[in-house]
Amino acid sequence: MGETLMRRRLVEDFGLDVVELSPVAHGADLAAQVWKASTATNTYAVKWSGAGSNTGHQVAAYLADIGLGGVPELIRTVEGGLWTFHGKKKRLTVTPWIDGVRAADTGLTIEQWAQYGVLLRRVHDSEPPHRLRDALPKHSLIDARVPAIAEKLQARLTTQAPEDELEEELVAVWKQYDDTITNLLTARPPEPTGPRVVCHADPHLGNVLVDNQLHLIDWDDVILAPREQDLMFMLGGMGDVGPTTSTETDAFLTGYGPHPIDHEAVHYYRHVRAYEDVITWSDQVITGPDNAEALDIVKGILEHGLAHLAVSAGQ
Template structure:
């Protein structure tokens, strides 16, 4: 899509007369494009997405209306909706969050505590009947992972690699194939109370500025809180707490909670499948194939999500 078309869409759909458009790079969502747009008065983050579900914008709107600090409500379109549709994809607009990605700059202990408060606020909001109707219990990404894992295994064990990068991926896959396929073994769960969950609240989706902002609600689900808490309990490297002090600060803000070991194991397996399969797929298909291979290796490392999931 050319950015001049984006300006026309924003004017027609949201009444925003933009004077500057800048593409935002980064993130693993290949089904989305993101821009920063400026009107001369205010800046906005604009996302054009074919991934996730339509519930994400509704979740953000309800959380913002409930007063959860750190969640921005989407700007409503001229027709009153929380998004418009262009080219078969959702076009959403939210106020721009000034600051840096916490995945790049990290969080101070004070910010880790604030992040705990933020996520506890998300989990405490009672979803409306409308949100309960549309919010899935299972992330659509997770649902396709077992099939993708089997397709990758057939390719990497049954045919010659197309180039050196795929050959290296195949070597790593074969060396760790038993553990990789072990992630497909079913485990019990989930069970218990379901709450609004972001489903991907790692530091790459946190903006650290004057206040913290949790962004990218496309994969939100209605699930036990372990769906989110798994990302602060190991396996995420620098995208989660890296020491006990940071973890203590997070739970100092979040509050006392008894983590359900069955749910934690279930969601860790689901996340590990995603980390292994999606990054392996991106090694084959691109973009950023060598970076994807590095991340794939990280998931299988001694402190990676696959290893953490298999030993829990």
């Protein structure tokens, strides 16, 4: 959506007379646009995306409305809704602008890791209305799209000549880690059957902003799942967007509080996420943007990240 049309949508849909509008580049969702919008009195984060489900925004609004600090409120539309739809059913949502730093860029202090544990525990312990809880997806919507991408990708990498040096290197990486990738494609562990709670589903540090407190953003992919869906991100394999030392992990878990971790569930969600990441980032090496960066991410996932942990844990 272009700037002129975005300004008009913000006026018509949200009653926001924007005086300054600028795009924001952060985020891995290639189907989304994020803007910083300023009126005469306030500044907002505007997102136009087709990712996830509507229920994720409903959960975020519920958590903010009950006063759960660290979850940004959703600005209501002129009709009182949480979003409007435009262009192939993409949602337009608005939240207050958080003038903080990305935790993925700066990391968290030990105290902040403990605070993040407290925040995520409050999310998991929340009790949304039954109608909302029952409407939540129980599996990642991304996961449902990946098999078709994987099939197309496998055919290209094994039967066609590489079109450039990056694709040639990707072919070599897939050959080097053939056993690992085959495991991800064919040997998914049994799905856990434990109690399900509201899970953010993507709570790595790329979705945490820090000012005078921590803010967990990007609620597109909320699902109803065992807590290990989210805790998996804090237990290794996430590089700089997760804890990098045992002290950081311990601080998070101390803040989170008592919970007997189901390591089989961690194995399952680690395997699922590694599968999604290897396939989607490999596809981005070919289709762009940021092709070289995507290739580095694929290498990291396979060499020492989630894929390495997911497969080694099952051996």
